[in-house]
Amino acid sequence: MSRTKSLRVGSGAGTSDDRMVPALELAQRGDIDYLVFECLAERTVARENQSRVKDPEKGYTPSLHERLRMVLPTCMEKGIRIVSNMGAANPIGGARAARREAKDLGLGDMPVAVVLGDDVIDIVRTMPQLTLMENGEPLESLLPKLASANAYLGADLVSAALDRGTPMVMTGRVADPSLFLAPMMHEFRWSYDDYAKLAQGTAAGHLLECTASVTGGCFGWPGVKDVPDLADNGYPFADVTPDGGIVISKTPGSGGLLNVMTCTEQLIYEMHDPRAYITPDCVLDITELKFTQEAADRVRVERARARPRTDTLKVTVGYADGYIGEGEVSYGGIGAVARAKWAAEIIQERLRRRGFTYEDFRVDLIGMTSLHGDNGSRPEPYEVRLRLAGRAQDRKAAYAVGFETRAMHMHGPGGSGGACEPRVKDVLAVKSVLLPRHFVKTEIIVEGGK
């Protein structure tokens, strides 16, 4: 039996580092049916794969524990079902961690349905001829240093997992909008022929997937685009009707703003061709889409359109690619910029004399040129923070960038201060390939329960 009354799908996270309290407030006051936590960025799965290699129990999103501890009691009490990709590189491990949290909270044996099959590393290893979307080269060149390969799965699998009736569904890589479309497909039994409904659900998912970015975050601008009580901006939800009607709103009584302007910014965000936003579920076209402000903080979405889903799934491949080293030090007062520039020359000369080379190197004058480049006519600030960064395959070379920058205190131009400790981070690069769907073998299992 498909649902006849309207459905409310809430957004509880838009990144693994997203704020947590607004998700709890949405669960408490939002009268939602589903709470979706989207926690994976492009390279996150590659990073979590490395965690799993070190410890087979790990590899899920580290913030899972704190996030679930906060919302689980409320969600279980109110019957709000949770959907999340916090499984990252280890969905079963994530499901088990979630079950332990439920047990520790006194919520008993909570079964969790798990979506498997996004990890396609063994499949792509046998397909060196696949073409990298970024540069047209064969995947073969990356195979020796491959750290992960994950296909973006669609809403159908998450919907099938919801059919198991568990309070929670845990996934690895699933396309962000698909996580939100899934409860709609599951409840209303939408099929892959219902293009108008898939389009509306996908547009809603895209509007919700970055939480506060549709409720005044990443938007406010004093005097031009004022946002009331941005400090308390609430998380959004979609009210969905069986025929694909969508209204976006946010936690009652929360701060922030949800209007046609915030919705338009978020809709175009991370989109390229507005006629062809490709997800695993459909090819979305927003060129006839219409927003209408129905009430304060309530915006109706109409006329999203879609074409059938493509025959391929996008796969993000992650691979280790050396190190990035960074250092920073500050200069202030008379001649601050001249001293900072001189310091940058000295540091680079010392790195050269020590024999280090870099694939890419960068000098920033923070306060002048670090965000938008040096056009030669930026006004000089009173103080400037010098930053150097270099990428190298040799970890020592990367470390030396920060080491030589810190040494400016004693070995550089006069009056520097506040150098940071040398920073080195592992580079986990990502590229993409398209994999024909039939190569991907998926499975749904249930951890726990009867």
Place this chain on the structure above:
Amino acid sequence: MSSVRVFDLAHSRTGDKGNTSNISVICYDDRDWDFLQRELTETRVLEAYKLIAKGPVKRHEIRNLKAFNFVLENALGGGVTISLAQDIHGKSLCNVMLAIELPGYPGRK
């Protein structure tokens, strides 16, 4: 007829995918769309971003939302995962768009 900044007519947000940045330009007032369509060209935008992006730049028109979407290739220092920039996602790049000055603004009629 006077010059005007994109900032005075539109708001903007930046998104990222790999080494590509997409920057929206959304009119406050529908009547400014035709002016921006005429003056805020791909060439002008690439010129404004020449210190940051190699290009090419593609402009998509989204007339129904009184908006444009500019897609800038080779704009993010190789991509989020390997970029040496502080702002690896390029989230601040919309501010370059907003600062572009355009000549011959006729005003809203």
